[in-house]
Amino acid sequence: MSAATSPSERRVSARIGAISESATLAVDAKAKALKAAGRPVIGFGAGEPDFPTPDYIVDAAVEACRNPKYHRYTPAGGLPELKAAIAEKTLRDSGYEVDASQILVTNGGKQAIYEAFAAILDPGDEVIVPAPYWTTYPESIRLAGGVPVEVVADETTGYRVSVEQLEAARTEKTKVVLFVSPSNPTGAVYSEADAEAIGRWVVEHGLWVMTDEIYEHLVYGDATFTSLPAIVPELRDKCIVVNGVAKTYAMTGWRVGWIIGPKDVVKAATNLQSHATSNVSNVAQIAALAAVSGPLDAVAEMRTAFDRRRGIVVRMLNEIDGVFCPEPEGAFYAYPAVKDLLGKEIRGKRPATTVELAALILDEAEVAVVPGEAFGTPGYLRLSYALSDEDLIEGVSRIQKLLGEAKA
Template sequence: MGGMTRPRISARISAISESATLAVDAKAKAMKAAGRPVIGFGAGEPDFPTPDYIVEAAVEACRTPRFHKYTPAGGLPELKQAIADKTRRDSGYEVDASQVLVTNGGKQAVYEAFATLLDPGDEVLVVAPYWTTYPEAIKLAGGVQVDVVTDETTGYLASVEQLEAARTERTKALLFVSPSNPTGAVYSPEQVEAIGRWAAEHGLWVVTDEIYEHLVYGDAIFTSIATAVPELGDRVVVLNGVAKTYAMTGWRVGWLIGPKDVVKAATNLQSHATSNVSNVAQWAALTAVSGDLSAVARMREAFDRRRQTIVRMLNEIPGVVCPEPLGAFYAYPSVKQILGKEIRGKRPQSSAELAELILEEAEVALVPGEAFGTPGYFRLSYALGDDDLVEGVSRLAKLLAEAH
């Protein structure tokens, strides 16, 4: 009976926390279903349907017997070639189809990149605030995350000096994300180059998440660190997917691009974990990446309009400071000045407590900074309809105006 005292769940899996962004989204949807007029700023998901021509390709794929069977674990050969072509077109980075692995969404690409690169004890430099999935993937691989914390005073950008101060002889990789989720920060071409050169000089790997490459605004320019710094050579792994560019979050198609040995190893892992990504979704993704970028251009216009509205409205709230995001579709305001003040008989001491109060009292769902490694902030996705956005931030402003 000795087994009775053993924990039911492994320590490795018990240590994983639920995705905070998905949890907030689920709670908001549950309240909505119960009849409460909740407005959700939680999930990072375009509010547009997937373009028709992409859906048509999927319908066609359903009728094609070839796609009813297993295909190569690493992806349909045609899709891998199309991703290599798209990468050359969009970021000037020359890769071969054999350097591409098609994954079940961007998250699987993140997980497989770290599982393939890290041994227990290897350190990864991660700029905070960071997306909630990165720490879990690094931890599962036995890696050690070293935070490089940024704040609103620099627009959430990390400097080479900060990165160098965090580097040790155990540092194996830098995780580089621009445009950033959750902050919307975009590094200038000069900053990308300086950081890439620094990584190359110290023999570090760079894992770069480029999923928001097409969502930049104003004068901001997306720069791929792989192209900007050729001397990084074959120590770059690029993560990307169709979710944000083509409003395809639910289709679950991402990819990992890297040197052949890394891609081969990650493909071996995937061959045991999930085999091939759904062929119907892969065929839809093929149509997406080989088509033009007009769908994302239309979405970008709407996002840009909402971005300007949300930043203006947030900065009008006393105690809220929101730098202008230049990419993705998130605003990341500081609410540090509001914490500890009284609102409707409560004194929230943390952004997590304040978020809970806002959900209950104003029926607005947002994700607290705790989820992204920097307490005292909120992430608001502005990928929701214009009317909802204005109504949601107005409710927020009205409630926070009561703080005293």
């Protein structure tokens, strides 16, 4: 081993050095920096509601700040009253009955995802990851020692994978299947029949499934949310549910998520968290308690606004020659295919990738979007429509004008 590669000379470990920066957060940070510098940038990058956290949740947090009880360490796995409330909320919203001992409260959904994978994966275990995927999934799998195996769905299927695709990807090393509906980045929602078919396939092959339900309340039109362990009870002993308050209650910055799973796995993940971070902020947990115990009026109002914006963004994107955007059925993202624009001349440049196209859109139209490479599928762009109607229309109008100049 040369001196340049010896452990004493390596400044950053290979494991951590291999992690990519969150592309969505990077785009959002760049957009905010440009705005701070005085440029009229409109950002479609960050996946967070543009609404404030409801007052009753904030009020609960303020009261918690004044209570000395919450100035001290609390159980690493979460406040008992919050875990009990999450169990009640899960039965109410998903039809899935769980015990508080099956729940671990985490610092947001990202920590939940990592700790869940860390608790069940051994080095070399494979995880089937439908793509397009949220950027954090494969990185968390790799950090936990696993190997992400991508299964790609495109716009022709509404970005939904089939059982046949999953079966083609299964090997003797496959341990976990990731299931996300509604989906980030595509807004795809699986029908109950398709979700059940995937669940039955998981059971048939004795696999684990991790299902991310963070967008459960953000579905539109005839689409419905389906909780996998509720409709396929046989997989509950090998099922981990990840969820949180971020999207439903406009609480992205409060950082409260959770894991629901078999007691032994939850105990193992709790042990990990006890050394990594200890308890989640007590103030944030009390805010989350108010959220999950309270009404869903706020999310109903947000959903109405998102549904309206969904129609606007899809219509405007599909008016651009060379762009095709399926109508998303959930979450708050549009994921248009822009492959037909690559290589065409736009203001003297010929972007060959969607990374280059996104950079061109930012430079020329002052609009921030996330390229599909971040989600495992080059040739696409992700636009979050969780922003005001005015900014949405102005931003897409700028994109229309710029891309409308494309020529062979």
